[in-house]
Amino acid sequence: MRRVLAVAGLLMLSAYGFAADRSSFGLEVSLRPGQAGFYVCEGQVKNLESGEVISAPRVTVKAGAPATAKTTSGDLVSVLKVSVEPGASMGTTELTVSKAGKVVASQKTALQLRRKDTMMMNSLQASPQAVMEESHRAWAEFVNGRSERAKALFSKQDDVSLGNPFGPFVRGWKDAEATMDRAAAIYKDGEVVGFETVSAYSAGELACYVENERYRAKIGGEPERSLVALRVTTVLRREDEGWKIVHRHADPITTQRPAKSVIQD
Numbered sequence: 001m002r003r004v005l006a007v008a009g010l011l012m013l014s015a016y017g018f019a020a021d022r023s024s025f026g027l028e029v030s031l032r033p034g035q036a037g038f039y040v041c042e043g044q045v046k047n048l049e050s051g052e053v054i055s056a057p058r059v060t061v062k063a064g065a066p067a068t069a070k071t072t073s074g075d076l077v078s079v080l081k082v083s084v085e086p087g088a089s090m091g092t093t094e095l096t097v098s099k100a101g102k103v104v105a106s107q108k109t110a111l112q113l114r115r116k117d118t119m120m121m122n123s124l125q126a127s128p129q130a131v132m133e134e135s136h137r138a139w140a141e142f143v144n145g146r147s148e149r150a151k152a153l154f155s156k157q158d159d160v161s162l163g164n165p166f167g168p169f170v171r172g173w174k175d176a177e178a179t180m181d182r183a184a185a186i187y188k189d190g191e192v193v194g195f196e197t198v199s200a201y202s203a204g205e206l207a208c209y210v211e212n213e214r215y216r217a218k219i220g221g222e223p224e225r226s227l228v229a230l231r232v233t234t235v236l237r238r239e240d241e242g243w244k245i246v247h248r249h250a251d252p253i254t255t256q257r258p259a260k261s262v263i264q265d
Contacts, residue, residue: 143190190217
């Protein structure tokens with residue numbers, strides 16, 4: 001089984017920009033290890049006079065594949081660029097704030113990533129239970145419109161499958177990823193109400209979990225938050241990178257329904 005380097009600690013660099021329209025901006029960037037060889041880079045732009053966080057761009061990047069995130073707040077545009085060298089020894093970040101096309105604050109930093117002396121498998125992939133616990137944290141982000149953390153838990157193989165409450169089953173990573181991105185965009189300002197494990201089973205290279213998931217979120221542009229209740233089946237498989245979700249089925253049937261409810265007109 002391929003081993004994944006565990007990166008010690010959270011690396012953070014902070015810097016400050018210069019005045020723009022009598023406001024000064026504080027720029028902070030952090031780079032930390034994520035799932036399956038990915039790294040999570042988070043930026044934060046603050047108004048130093050009020051202490052208000054103006055924007056917080058976030059991007060997930062894999063070594064050797066640079067990535068960019070862009071956020072807009074009023075007439076300010078924040079762009080976060082990040083790259084990590086293959087072998088995960090060095091990371092480079094650049095956070096830029098522009099107004100009307102003119103750069104008003106920027107920070108570019110090279111980070112030396114420290115490695116533990118002992119190579120080990122990422123603990124988040126070491127067991128089905130660890131993946132499920134991480135998935136609960138990922139779905140909390142999902143109901144706030146962010147799908148990256150959840151997507152990192154899924155197998156990228158052609159036989160991965162997904163069924164969510166908003167459409168039919170899809171198969172293959174390309175369609176599964178697109179489906180998750182569309183579904184996450186439906187949610188806003190969400191929070192976890194609770195997770196209930198109904199049953200769990202593991203044997204050899206496969207594991208299966210049956211759960212009830214409950215959230216509260218704004219859905220489809222609605223101004224008020226509503227309760228979301230889902231019954232969920234998750235199948236995990238041991239792959240070269242560790243345990244991965246190979247199938248997830250979530251639907252809103254969590255209470256008894258009449259027999260005629262299955263009839264389609």
